[in-house]
Amino acid sequence: MDKQTILQVYETMLTIRKFEEKALHLFEENKLRGSVHLSIGQEAVAAVVGAYLRDKDYITSTHRGHGHAIAKGARPDKAMAELMGRETGYCGGRGGSMHIADVEKGNLGANAIVGGGIPHANGAALSAQLRGTDQVAVSFFGDGAANEGIFHETLNIASIWKLPVIFICENNQYGMTTAVDSVTSVKDIAVRAAGYDMPGEVVDGNDVFAMEKAVKKAIKRAQDGEGPTLIEAKTYRWKGHWTGDPEVYRTRDEVEEWKTKCPIKRLEKHMQDKKILSLEQIEATHTKIDKLIDEAEEFALSSPDPDPATVLDNVYYEGDK
Amino acid sequence: MDKQTILQVYETMLTIRKFEEKALHLFEENKLRGSVHLSIGQEAVAAVVGAYLRDKDYITSTHRGHGHAIAKGARPDKAMAELMGRETGYCGGRGGSMHIADVEKGNLGANAIVGGGIPHANGAALSAQLRGTDQVAVSFFGDGAANEGIFHETLNIASIWKLPVIFICENNQYGMTTAVDSVTSVKDIAVRAAGYDMPGEVVDGNDVFAMEKAVKKAIKRAQDGEGPTLIEAKTYRWKGHWTGDPEVYRTRDEVEEWKTKCPIKRLEKHMQDKKILSLEQIEATHTKIDKLIDEAEEFALSSPDPDPATVLDNVYYEGDK
Amino acid sequence: MSRKKYSVAIRDVIAEEMRSDPSVFVMGEDIGALGGVFGCTRDLQKEFGKNRVRDTPIAEAGYVGTGIGAALTGMRPILDFMYLDFVYVAMDQLLNQAAKLRYMYGGRATLPLVVRGQQGIGRGNAGTHSQSVEAFFTHIPGFKVAMPSTASDAAGLLRTAIRDNNPVMFIEHKALYASSEEVPDDPNFAIPFGKAAVRRQGKDVTIIATSLMVGRALEAAEALSKEGIEAEVIDPRTLLPLDLDTMLKSIEKTGRAVVVHEAHKNNGVGAEIASQIMEAGFKFLDAPVVRLGAKACTLPFSLVLENAVVPGVDDIHEAAKQVCYK
Amino acid sequence: MSRKKYSVAIRDVIAEEMRSDPSVFVMGEDIGALGGVFGCTRDLQKEFGKNRVRDTPIAEAGYVGTGIGAALTGMRPILDFMYLDFVYVAMDQLLNQAAKLRYMYGGRATLPLVVRGQQGIGRGNAGTHSQSVEAFFTHIPGFKVAMPSTASDAAGLLRTAIRDNNPVMFIEHKALYASSEEVPDDPNFAIPFGKAAVRRQGKDVTIIATSLMVGRALEAAEALSKEGIEAEVIDPRTLLPLDLDTMLKSIEKTGRAVVVHEAHKNNGVGAEIASQIMEAGFKFLDAPVVRLGAKACTLPFSLVLENAVVPGVDDIHEAAKQVCYK
Numbered sequence A, B: 001m002d003k004q005t006i007l008q009v010y011e012t013m014l015t016i017r018k019f020e021e022k023a024l025h026l027f028e029e030n031k032l033r034g035s036v037h038l039s040i041g042q043e044a045v046a047a048v049v050g051a052y053l054r055d056k057d058y059i060t061s062t063h064r065g066h067g068h069a070i071a072k073g074a075r076p077d078k079a080m081a082e083l084m085g086r087e088t089g090y091c092g093g094r095g096g097s098m099h100i101a102d103v104e105k106g107n108l109g110a111n112a113i114v115g116g117g118i119p120h121a122n123g124a125a126l127s128a129q130l131r132g133t134d135q136v137a138v139s140f141f142g143d144g145a146a147n148e149g150i151f152h153e154t155l156n157i158a159s160i161w162k163l164p165v166i167f168i169c170e171n172n173q174y175g176m177t178t179a180v181d182s183v184t185s186v187k188d189i190a191v192r193a194a195g196y197d198m199p200g201e202v203v204d205g206n207d208v209f210a211m212e213k214a215v216k217k218a219i220k221r222a223q224d225g226e227g228p229t230l231i232e233a234k235t236y237r238w239k240g241h242w243t244g245d246p247e248v249y250r251t252r253d254e255v256e257e258w259k260t261k262c263p264i265k266r267l268e269k270h271m272q273d274k275k276i277l278s279l280e281q282i283e284a285t286h287t288k289i290d291k292l293i294d295e296a297e298e299f300a301l302s303s304p305d306p307d308p309a310t311v312l313d314n315v316y317y318e319g320d321k
Numbered sequence C, D: 001m002s003r004k005k006y007s008v009a010i011r012d013v014i015a016e017e018m019r020s021d022p023s024v025f026v027m028g029e030d031i032g033a034l035g036g037v038f039g040c041t042r043d044l045q046k047e048f049g050k051n052r053v054r055d056t057p058i059a060e061a062g063y064v065g066t067g068i069g070a071a072l073t074g075m076r077p078i079l080d081f082m083y084l085d086f087v088y089v090a091m092d093q094l095l096n097q098a099a100k101l102r103y104m105y106g107g108r109a110t111l112p113l114v115v116r117g118q119q120g121i122g123r124g125n126a127g128t129h130s131q132s133v134e135a136f137f138t139h140i141p142g143f144k145v146a147m148p149s150t151a152s153d154a155a156g157l158l159r160t161a162i163r164d165n166n167p168v169m170f171i172e173h174k175a176l177y178a179s180s181e182e183v184p185d186d187p188n189f190a191i192p193f194g195k196a197a198v199r200r201q202g203k204d205v206t207i208i209a210t211s212l213m214v215g216r217a218l219e220a221a222e223a224l225s226k227e228g229i230e231a232e233v234i235d236p237r238t239l240l241p242l243d244l245d246t247m248l249k250s251i252e253k254t255g256r257a258v259v260v261h262e263a264h265k266n267n268g269v270g271a272e273i274a275s276q277i278m279e280a281g282f283k284f285l286d287a288p289v290v291r292l293g294a295k296a297c298t299l300p301f302s303l304v305l306e307n308a309v310v311p312g313v314d315d316i317h318e319a320a321k322q323v324c325y326k
């Protein structure tokens, strides 16, 4: 990873982390409602993928999608406004946290249905293939989603049509309150790739360099017309499944253990070791992102609610093709 | 396989073959209507499974289900009556060819939705497990069905719960008019078993002894509490997908080639070689089954149509639990 | 009688039925340790173990299909949907399989199966976690459909559902779980299907409301009363079977009806109820039956917009006055 | 004008639109070499190749989802359902995704998507291959719903569907594929959505019928005519949008209406149409609107039983006389 990319990945991770810490804070202050699923602890996966995709490439995301959106170029202010259901949000307040999309920038959307977005990445990849471009599509989804039928159907289709798509399973050890090994018949979800004749790789999802290697290989494969790849990124979410989760299903020790593997801290140490950023520069970056997020909060809080008179707008596209 | 079982398998195969030849004939004579999917050429799979299951064991079947039903003990007369939509049929004429069921005998039904019946076998196996019996359940399905999401969900559930269930994929090379290799990402569907941490085995589905080995092993595994098995039986359907199929998707040569692998002829040769049955005895068996099927035809043809006044019966179970 | 929350009433009936009938068991997502997102299976796994309170993978079609197989072979599964919005991923198993098998098998199969879960607004969950799905199950024959609006009804109807030998779609409401009421302690307390409840007596207009809308209808009725209009409020409690008689009897008296539900108005069960009232009670009607339901858009996330989509107390109030030509 | 079968009319429009717009392509099962079970994609793969006429695995949810992704990114997929009974396995992709994405994304996404296939009776395919599914797509907002009853309408409406920038559920009927009619040759021949067709003029009773039932209604109208009752027969052609005006204009004249469809009567679109007529045209009605639809049971395999379930010419005849109090 070149220095510039390292810095980009770092800033992206930090933005995701601070965006979500802020969202949690606002939720606890009752300034924000609904389902808010935080990816704190998992930032490396989204950030590295985002760094290696171009604006014209596509992603599909999940209920836990803030990180993916930010990594694909979403502005924290419009994202935060969406979390608050404001008119200025990415979906004009119609979608909320679980549906942030920015189709023009290649983010085909978060998706509140587990597995629901996986085939959309196939479709974007098919579209690229039919139009003859070199675009690739990435589908993010969780360990839980890998037990839904749509996972199976999508991977099979991607493989037979050699679609330029990359399936990234963020195995954060739980589907809601359910431990992955209690409902998943294989230890590594990546082994399922063999059932679709595609490469499947287990990666330390908290290590940006391990992610880099896997993602670059998969992108090359996609662009060389060789078809899809399944990457299983082992990672962990530090916060509850949702804001308010009693977390009866895991121990504090387990959470603390994983916090020692913080992807951001790891990268900060690496940057210091390699003299990429000094401690002062790291602190300055924190300050910069803090400011960005504070501005996002302000923007969101000062944005208007949607006008109820517009509630029936945009059910259909009106006008000519 | 002991001699008695060989004879049973043989008679079952012959019954299936002649039953379906008769059905085709009746269809061509306009005495029978609707979707009729013939399993001619594939009889060994059903017959061997049927021979090793007991009455109390379960099966679930498909749109191509006459063979499975007969192998699980269905009477040709009541089955033929169902194909004709008569009151005396297995479903009183309500279900037709694609829904023949005999729940009391453990046949949980043919199913006109591709893949639709697969999870029902899981459920029967779970039921056996919960009730603490040694019953096993077998799910028959096609190569095409193995690309449906429900296949994936079912196998994963069966594996994590170690259900006494056996998944038998009859790979007859086509899903309707579509060659298996054009829509299936793996050469052998059995390799998908690894994605569910269960054994997967490719078997010559036209060889009753190869089937025997695989089925016995899977039953033992199920009864030992070790969980499910996936068996892929490679086979071929001689007739069109449905009665009236123009068969534009395959060559006559291919069909003729597979006819040389006829499971019935192969077993007849084996029985003669091993002096299990003489040519005369074989001919006598044919005559016996011909008679059975003629009687079935007669029974069906002389049976009444359902009474339209009863059309709303049995939507619901009426009465107490 | 014990005062119970709607969610606890449900939990308790499941527990009691599991105690008295070993063939009853529960499957679903996050129902074990967590006890369900809304607590409807709280502590059941502690009492009945992991075999009878089974956490499933996120594989709704798979576990509904598994439930069907179990029901066909002597068990009585209760299938838990965290959100009924997820029925879509299992729709084939629900509508082509569970609903149809008995009939297609000529009556030679029995499917004692309860599918239960919650739906509707109230948690800011946006379009795919706030919708209402009852109309799918009233259109395709095979399910019975219950929709309790109070804790006591939830208990009584759920017991009937679990003891019924047919597939039952049992539709709870997320915004009702915290409501509480006196619930009979009798372990056989059951409310028969197909018997509407008259929630309020009135002579001027009949308001037929389901689930969350019952409370709003009662509020509207109070306001109407102050204006001299006495509304009769009827809660059908089950939509299939539907108790048309009770509604007709009321409309014979009032001559006017408003039907209100939270599901989309277009092709919602209100259309069916209004049509049946017209067909059987045309001669009683002094005004056309008016229907209220969600507007024809996806449920929006923004609370301001959500409130504009689903019928509120004022909308019911207005509609009742409209049919009274006031 | 060329005389064409309904199936050929459909095929030809797909071909023409594929010729004129490279972003249009087709996906589905057995649509290539076979050209579809009913010939609606015959020879298209020969002309357009395997890239634009794609045989899919049996994975309806997967290919609908793939179509959604393609539609979001500049393509215009036509998704082929061999039998619309299979929508259930893809229902989440259809109703939670295709129908809702544009709205949930605040209008910042466009989904030009046609889902087409056939439904209904006529081939002895029993319960899971003979049902009618339109009501699902009129209830949940997001799709437009077309239901052509003639070859020419099939052509004109399908062109509109393919050129529409919204998800369209295009519902054909297996028993109509062989019917033929003169179809305009104009490669821009299109019928706008939301315009009903008056198939027969009459002053005594309005019969509103969809798809296969239009022919039956016309037959019944001939029989009624012999008895001195002149029925006006209206085919809505699209159910969403629905042309209520044309129906009301007719009912203003006749004072009586029968609505007939093949889908189950309970909660079918007939309930919606009857309710809208009541709401907007109560003052015109001399009799309650009568609905006809399939009886409340799964479609049986036996032809004798099937005929007892779905409305026939005689049933329509009877119903029309009933609303005329004859």
Ligand SMILES: Cc1ncc(C[n+]2csc(CCOP(=O)(O)OP(=O)(O)O)c2C)c(N)n1
Pocket (backbone or CB within 6 Å): A063, A064, A112, A113, A114, A141, A142, A143, A144, A145, A146, A172, A174, A175, A176, A241, C029, C058, C060, C082, C086, C089
């Ligand atoms: C079809 C469907 N089933 C269930 C849910 C409820 N649900 C939301 S998130 C979730 C867990 C998802 O687990 P995973 O895929 O591992 O993603 P994670 O939350 O761990 O990021 C569940 C069960 C849903 N939204 N959609």
Ligand SMILES: Cc1ncc(C[n+]2csc(CCOP(=O)(O)OP(=O)(O)O)c2C)c(N)n1
Pocket (backbone or CB within 6 Å): B063, B064, B112, B113, B114, B141, B142, B143, B144, B145, B146, B172, B174, B175, B176, B241, D029, D058, D060, D082, D086, D089
């Ligand atoms: C969900 C669903 N999709 C499509 C069909 C139409 N269909 C019926 S049989 C069939 C082919 C099935 O192939 P396979 O599973 O290999 O079984 P085979 O017919 O070869 O025995 C198809 C596509 C269906 N009945 N159900």
Ligand SMILES: [Mg+2]
Pocket (backbone or CB within 6 Å): A142, A143, A144, A170, A171, A172, A173, A174, A175, A176
């Ligand atoms: Mg997870």
Ligand SMILES: [Mg+2]
Pocket (backbone or CB within 6 Å): B142, B143, B144, B170, B171, B172, B173, B174, B175, B176
């Ligand atoms: Mg096959």
